[in-house]
Amino acid sequence: MDIFERVVRLETTLWNLVERSLSEEGEAGLGTFLALQILDRHDGSGRVQDLSRELSITVGAASKVVDRLERAGLAVRRPQPDDRRSSLVALTVDGERAVAAGRVVVQRVITTVFGDDEMVDAAASVLESLQTRVDDAIVAVPA
Amino acid sequence: MDIFERVVRLETTLWNLVERSLSEEGEAGLGTFLALQILDRHDGSGRVQDLSRELSITVGAASKVVDRLERAGLAVRRPQPDDRRSSLVALTVDGERAVAAGRVVVQRVITTVFGDDEMVDAAASVLESLQTRVDDAIVAVPA
DNA sequence: AAAGATTGACTAATCAATCTTG
DNA sequence: CAAGATTGATTAGTCAATCTTT
DSSP: HHHHHHHHHHHHHHHHHHHHHHTTOOOHHHHHHHHHHHHHHHTBBOOOHHHHHHHHHHHHHHHHHHHHHTTTTTTEEEOOOOOTEHHHEOOOOOHHHHHHHHHHHHHHHHHHHHHTSSHHHHHHHHHHHHOOOHHHHHHHOOO | OHHHHHHHHHHHHHHHHHHHHHHHHTTTOOOHHHHHHHHHHHHHOOOOOHHHHHHHHOHHHHHHHHHHHHHHTTTEEETTTTTTTTTEEEEEEHHHHHHHHHHHHHHHHHHHHHSSSSHHHHHHHHHHHHHHHHHHHHHHHHO
């Protein structure tokens, strides 16, 4: 259980640290940033499902994320003629700007905290191994 | 930034996995469990401050955590005669039972996911190094 | 004035129920 | 009926203002 508490604590403290920098720089919050980044990667064809899966939040929550992004003028739902059950979510120009600016801030904080020595690469690969085990456990006991 | 996303994703997926098991076993939620565990460690003399610090949440949020624990009958605020600004929070018998039962469930999930081989010990020490850097950064740029 | 805690308004998640389209 | 999404009620956090005690 020790490792569990460590993971939770590391994430919480790191999240709060990054969040504070974003706020100080007048950027969007971290939750918003992570959502924008995913939509940016999907390059205009991301759906609510994609946000849900990649943020590990429920579909309902993902839908509300898009609501907020739209209200903030950072993204828009575009109708998808061939399957009208879902929309495609595209970033606006402001959304593109926000994700780029956020990336700079987050990158800078992470570099300041961890440096970019080989210890960080080693840590990343350890985290990857842990993630693999968690993913396997999730597959083994699906919803 | 890669390492940041890995930390966030690992924590989210692991948290959700543990939360699900707790719910299936009819236990209190994970947030509640972590709070109870901290109070248990303080052995009847934990304050709101302690919860705030050790859960990395604000003092206001910690105060509300105690409200919820009291409403659920898991803890009680005991007046502290020598400094009446704060109370000491003690677990009730139900609270003790809940933390013990929760511990069993969390322990079992973590063991199932990660096993208890030396790779886990190595990972824990890597996480500890990362935590040290985060803590240093927080000290360097206080609230 | 500072320390500890509480409260109210707000933001973000969960689940379950529902609506629309395939 | 299944898939995708949305909505409403609930639960947990944040911040800022306030109250009590030191």
